[in-house]
Amino acid sequence: xxxxxxxxxxxxxxxxxxxxxxxxxxxxxxxxxxxxxxxxxxxxxxxxxxxxxxxxxxxxxxxxxxxxxxxxxxxxxxxxxxxxxxxxxxxxxxxxxxxxxxxxxxxxxxxxxxxxxxxxxxxxxxxxxxxxxxxxx
Amino acid sequence: xxxxxxxxxxxxxxxxxxxxxxxxxxxxxxxxxxxxxxxxxxxxxxxxxxxxxxxxxxxxxxxxxxxxxxxxxxxxxxxxxxxxxxxxxxxxxxxxxxxxxxxxxxxxxxxxxxxxxxxxxxxxxxxxxxxxxxxxx
Amino acid sequence: xxxxxxxxxxxxxxxxxxxxxxxxxxxxxxxxxxxxxxxxxxxxxxxxxxxxxxxxxxxxxxxxxxxxxxxxxxxxxxxxxxxxxxxxxxxxxxxxxxxxxxxxxxxxxxxxxxxxxxxxxxxxxxxxxxxxxxxxx
Numbered sequence: 001x002x003x004x005x006x007x008x009x010x011x012x013x014x015x016x017x018x019x020x021x022x023x024x025x026x027x028x029x030x031x032x033x034x035x036x037x038x039x040x041x042x043x044x045x046x047x048x049x050x051x052x053x054x055x056x057x058x059x060x061x062x063x064x065x066x067x068x069x070x071x072x073x074x075x076x077x078x079x080x081x082x083x084x085x086x087x088x089x090x091x092x093x094x095x096x097x098x099x100x101x102x103x104x105x106x107x108x109x110x111x112x113x114x115x116x117x118x119x120x121x122x123x124x125x126x127x128x129x130x131x132x133x134x135x136x137x
Numbered sequence: 138x139x140x141x142x143x144x145x146x147x148x149x150x151x152x153x154x155x156x157x158x159x160x161x162x163x164x165x166x167x168x169x170x171x172x173x174x175x176x177x178x179x180x181x182x183x184x185x186x187x188x189x190x191x192x193x194x195x196x197x198x199x200x201x202x203x204x205x206x207x208x209x210x211x212x213x214x215x216x217x218x219x220x221x222x223x224x225x226x227x228x229x230x231x232x233x234x235x236x237x238x239x240x241x242x243x244x245x246x247x248x249x250x251x252x253x254x255x256x257x258x259x260x261x262x263x264x265x266x267x268x269x270x271x272x273x274x
Numbered sequence: 275x276x277x278x279x280x281x282x283x284x285x286x287x288x289x290x291x292x293x294x295x296x297x298x299x300x301x302x303x304x305x306x307x308x309x310x311x312x313x314x315x316x317x318x319x320x321x322x323x324x325x326x327x328x329x330x331x332x333x334x335x336x337x338x339x340x341x342x343x344x345x346x347x348x349x350x351x352x353x354x355x356x357x358x359x360x361x362x363x364x365x366x367x368x369x370x371x372x373x374x375x376x377x378x379x380x381x382x383x384x385x386x387x388x389x390x391x392x393x394x395x396x397x398x399x400x401x402x403x404x405x406x407x408x409x410x411x
Binding site: 003004007008010011013014015017018060070072073074076077097099100102103105106107122127 | 275277282283350351352353354365366367369381382383384408409
């Protein structure tokens with residue numbers, strides 16, 4: 001397995017979390033391909049395309065703020081199932097951690113993401129993400 | 138330190154968690170060497186060999202299900218203390234996260250694993266794992 | 275991005291946590307440059323230089339023990355923003371997890387670190403760390 005490709009994939013996951021958690025919804029949407037898809041049991045229909053993905057990320061930040069909280073996406077257990085210079089299949093754990101601005105941190109949920117990635121120049125982008133929630137098992 | 142070797146080690150830890158957490162007890166047992174050993178203060182005797190390791194992983198899944206929960210192994214802070222093409226010594230943190238099927242996620246415990254790994258083809262396997270629990274310090 | 279450099283950076287973060295959490299305050303201080311700086315909203319003045327950094331790490335361990343707890347630094351989402359063979363700029367999430375010696379594990383807080391690293395031989399050291407706490411946003 002090509003180490004440089006795998007490291008680029010780790011970078012993608014770290015960068016994605018920093019983008020959405022710092023309120024950069026546009027930047028987060030651009031970590032998907034232009035027609036990238038986000039499938040989650042939390043939402044009735046998949047989110048597809050960058051404008052809907054950006055709105056999705058903005059809603060995430062707005063909901064956290066409305067609750068008087070900071071939410072963080074903590075990615076772990078990044079497992080590259082297969083990779084070549086053009087595509088990769090990856091599974092990872094994604095925890096959402098909430099901190100109240102008045103103090104107190106808690107683990108909100110743990111989800112598993114199954115991603116199809118495609119390479120774009122030196123970067124990787126998500127072509128399709130499938131999210132599973134442990135509380136919807 | 139050889140980057141490709143280190144990346145293979147990170148892959149082992151991610152893969153191990155996905156295997157045991159998805160109920161693939163046989164696959165998890167095969168991430169150990171045929172005579173691999175698992176030492177933990179939780180159990181009176183070490184678990185050694187693949188059949189006992191597989192039973193151990195099955196019990197883990199069965200206990201979670203019986204509690205109406207999904208349990209996840211979250212591995213972080215993977216530190217490769219030493220590595221050569223044949224062997225490696227690694228320390229890592231392992232958190233167990235529980236989610237009730239009726240909702241609610243919590244951190245069950247944090248343990249530290251100290252592993253002796255041996256290389257097998259392109260993969261790494263655990264020859265011996267020593268687990269320390271913070272609540273048994 | 276050079277894979278070997280990035281892997282060395284991941285090793286630094288894993289090693290740092292193992293050092294401070296195992297009570298090796300001197301070793302942790304030496305993961306900073308001799309005049310390394312630690313800036314955090316928790317403390318009125320930055321901690322700078324190895325002797326003050328060592329004292330800082332000793333206080334951390336002492337406070338945990340006094341509370342009858344084991345504290346762990348869990349590092350995730352390590353994002354290497356830029357790197358060359360001499361310097362790197364990195365962001366990461368750092369969770370503090372507390373386990374009572376009488377049982378019970380909880381997430382104490384989540385912070386974000388923004389680090390300037392400099393290379394020293396084969397290792398990386400922290401020249402300046404800026405910590406942000408979500409509960410002081």
